[in-house]
Amino acid sequence: MNELGxxxxxxxxxxxxxxxxxxxxxxxxxRAVLPPGQPRPATRPTHWSYAALRPLLLQAGELTPIExxxxxxxxxxxxxxxxxxMQASAxxxxxxxxxxxxxxxxxxxxxxxxxxxVVEGEGAWTNVDGEKCPMRRGDLILTPTGLWHDHGHDGDExxxxxxxxxxPLVYYMEASYHVDGPxxxxxxxxxxxxxxxxxxxxxxxxxxxxxxxxxLRYPWVEARAALxxxxxxxxxxxxxxxxxxxxxxxxxxxxxxxxxxxxxxxDQSLRLPVRSPACVFHLIEGAAEARIGGERFTxxxxxxxxxxxxxxxxxxxxxxxxxAFLFMADETPLHRKxxxxxNRG
Numbered sequence: 093m094n095e096l097g098x099x100x101x102x103x104x105x106x107x108x109x110x111x112x113x114x115x116x117x118x119x120x121x122x123r124a125v126l127p128p129g130q131p132r133p134a135t136r137p138t139h140w141s142y143a144a145l146r147p148l149l150l151q152a153g154e155l156t157p158i159e160x161x162x163x164x165x166x167x168x169x170x171x172x173x174x175x176x177x178m179q180a181s182a183x184x185x186x187x188x189x190x191x192x193x194x195x196x197x198x199x200x201x202x203x204x205x206x207x208x209x210v211v212e213g214e215g216a217w218t219n220v221d222g223e224k225c226p227m228r229r230g231d232l233i234l235t236p237t238g239l240w241h242d243h244g245h246d247g248d249e250x251x252x253x254x255x256x257x258x259x260p261l262v263y264y265m266e267a268s269y270h271v272d273g274p275x276x277x278x279x280x281x282x283x284x285x286x287x288x289x290x291x292x293x294x295x296x297x298x299x300x301x302x303x304x305x306x307x308l309r310y311p312w313v314e315a316r317a318a319l320x321x322x323x324x325x326x327x328x329x330x331x332x333x334x335x336x337x338x339x340x341x342x343x344x345x346x347x348x349x350x351x352x353x354x355x356x357x358x359d360q361s362l363r364l365p366v367r368s369p370a371c372v373f374h375l376i377e378g379a380a381e382a383r384i385g386g387e388r389f390t391x392x393x394x395x396x397x398x399x400x401x402x403x404x405x406x407x408x409x410x411x412x413x414x415x416a417f418l419f420m421a422d423e424t425p426l427h428r429k430x431x432x433x434x435n436r437g
Contacts, residue, residue, distance in 0.1 A: 215247015230312025
């Protein structure tokens, strides 16, 4: 293929005339927006150590009261995108949020979807549209687009959770905003109680619920037990993984990002398929190593790392006696909806 023309090859007065009409020549930048063979992600393999960030997060609790912070969060920013953009990948935002005993993070709703993966502590809760969801380590709590939510803490120790939002995408679409609201009343009912057993679903008068998100809290105790049962039932299964889904439809729990839990058997090394979506790994229990492209990261409990799309990823359990458990978030639902999802094996 012939080399494409460069912008500097064009006469300066011609370029100026184009700019005066808000016009840009495509050919000098064509290969930047349509690279050959596969994308060139800005997302870099990145590791965030919880042991390193936790003291800084607790210091934030001393420096800034919740009334002035509203949401006390340290953003896990990917340097490939520039720290000021506050994104982990093209479509994912990550943040470690701290709530101290007695604090209340005010009620609001916003257009980006969000989930909370609880990292440490007891006694906090998230009220999502009136459903009060206890927050315990490893629990996944949804705060879908448009639903009111606030956070409170009735315990006596700091509570920390990992926020995962599709904020970069919604912001890029110029659709990101929030609305403040009053403190919510608590309504009766807990979605996870009604959807505890697979294959047995609530069906009053043979009709399904009108709620778009019938289950808002996915307890870790249930997900962990499901992984252990799967591993015991299928000892030859290589990838012991479960997905967080809408229990009424079987679709992804949220409509842009996908969420999963993975168990690595003792001494197991698992090569993941090379796929188009970026992926985030958060270690809930155990010890693990993540090899992402040419990078190696040793993960301790509560550490987080990110893999760009089209990356070769291998996860290895660092223990010869205990399993390791990871939470994963990726952009698969978005890629499938756009028709750009690829699995290259």
